Amino acid sequence: MQQETARSGTIEMTYREAVREAIREAIKRDERVFLMGEDVGHYGGCYAVSKGLLAEFGPERIRDTPLSESGFTGAGIGAAMAGLRPIVEVMTVNFSLLALDQILNTAATVRHMSGNQFGAPVVIRMATGAGRQLAAQHSHSLEGWYAHIPGIKVLAPATLEDARGMLWTALQDPDPVLIFENVMLYNMTGKLAADAGAVDIDKAVVRRPGRDISLITYGGSLWKTLEAAATLAGENIEAEVIDLRSLRPLDDATIMASVAKTRRAVIIDEGWRSGSLAAEIGMRIVEQAFYELDAPIARVCSEEVPIPYPRHLENAAIPQADKIVAAAKAALGRE
């Protein structure tokens, strides 16, 4: 790995490699940790995240599973309840619906149902989002649904630092943590500190400060939002960009502090608009910061259609920088 090239300073790597490094570190640091899922071993993972890990750690720690999300997710939850620290990889969030019963009815509730005798310290990773022309059964963004469920934490790493650092912290949590990796981020390249390690998993972060409007987003939409903020800056609009990082719990304090400063908010969420996480955030702003508001809260979400296969339609269906720019300007009463 490139790691040897720079002991100190930074290393250039992809988001995919950052996730892989996080898994490697966890497996090395804690003997209870193992990775399981469809094609994670011999194939190296459907997004090649775990490529090379089977050779490095062997089939005990890198476990290929049958094609049954309900079965292997349940097995991972059981292993966690029994004392191990499994990392369960589900290919995409669309497929995770087959395991929804295990996640919601078992993992999220077992501590409550057992009177605090059991917990399920499992980490479930999965890919989410559109943009790779995988059509309507592989491209949706359903993390907002999971953010609805009490009993679990839902994370959305958007940067190399978070891809590298969230997993270890998640594994320390006594309850289930779901990590959503946007499919468009795996190939993203960037510089990461050579000594990058664990990061917190409960705070939102201001990725770009600004005074005129808060653009609240997460995951793959972060980069489109930052692009929109740069465009807005050219029109003398200083947008503040908030990366939520954690979708459950939401870091209300950071959101409200920003809105209290800018008095305006646009929420960018690749989920469908109706009943979305964006709706939840907007409502919280109304509940907690109503008197700070200077404009209607706006949302840029996916169109309410199954994500289309053709590239131009797929792009048109999900949030893009130009839509974010337009929504921000509308909130500012510009054009």
Place this chain on the structure above:
Amino acid sequence: MAEFRMPSLGADMEAGTLVEWLVKPGAKVKRGDIVAVVETQKGAIEIETFETGEVEKLLVDLDTKVPVGTPLALIRTEAEGKPAAVPAPEKPSPPAAPAVTAAEPAPPTVPVPPAAAVPPPPAPARPMAAPVAEGRVLASPAARRLAGERGLDLSTVAGTGPAGAITYADVERGLAEAEPAVPAAPVAPPEPSEKPPPEKKRVPTLNLEAMRVAIAAAMARSKREIPHYYLEHQVDVTACERWLSETNASRPPDSRLLMGALAIKAVALAARRFPAFNGFYRDNKFEPAPAVHVGVAIAIRGGGLAAPALHDADKMPLDELMSRMRDLIQRTRAGRIRGSEMADPTITVSSLGERGVEVLYGIIYPPQVAIVGMGKAVVRPWVVDGAIGPRSVVTLTLSSDHRVSDGHAGALFLAEIGKLLQEPDKL
């Protein structure tokens, strides 16, 4: 029991300060009687009652600022007769809006520079139950809170936010503009004709700076919302001038007729025939008015402007119209306009008179849909019956709301006014 409420004296009014009661409990009133004086940005306005009966109870103290719609007094109507043994239940429903005592800074013993003047005390936020329909100002929550804290009337602020809503920055700007006006309202000279003022009576004053702010808000709203179109028409008024000089020759100066009265009458008659220019545009639709109340633009010394109504101008004989117009101008300049006069105009006429210019294009006073402008009469070479001769010519203009009417109808309306002015004896 009828409630006498704080009226809305224009679409942009949210609240008014009760400055004078002209009746006491027990007084008999009849419909149209003036019972109170309310101070607004447009000056002190006399408020009439719509009920006939006996004043049962005054509900609001002097110098109290209350939102539009707040009951000010209870009036026992004739039908109800004398109070029964069991008192009528106090009506609980419309929220007794929290009374906000008007900012009345005590006279400072040491002269204080205006900049150090104490800002008005924070006013509680307006209750949400206040009437929503009429004249609801579009403002963001942050703007409303700031305006409430600093006692700024949102109707005086022009909005720049989405859909023209007033934003926080707009209120800040409004506060910066309004600040100098707060400490010292100009005091009008006492009016000699007034009866000796009763206790606590406030001499009505015209706060010209507040009036300017109100004009700014109304005009900015008009230009923002109303797609104006403009037409111009030159009218030979030689016949009017001749008729006026003949009619006035035998009259004492105070009962002479003026050209302005002829113009108002002509506009009123034309407006009756062309209803698309007479009424209000509200809630995205035009409501033609059943009567013609012509707003007369009256300039106020020092820079103010008001356009109170001459009610039923189309039905009034010219002499009555003239004397009502004189009375209206006098009272407006003294700061005593009646509430109905402020709220009722269905169309406005603006004439700059003999000292003005030849053409003026008005800005429509919302929610009205038309304003007729009249320049001064000038003698021009004019062709009459094939020969050129000197004639007095006036340029009439029409500014009208294109959401309601089109240029073709506007042209017919303007031409009709011109035609009516050819036969002044029939006006």
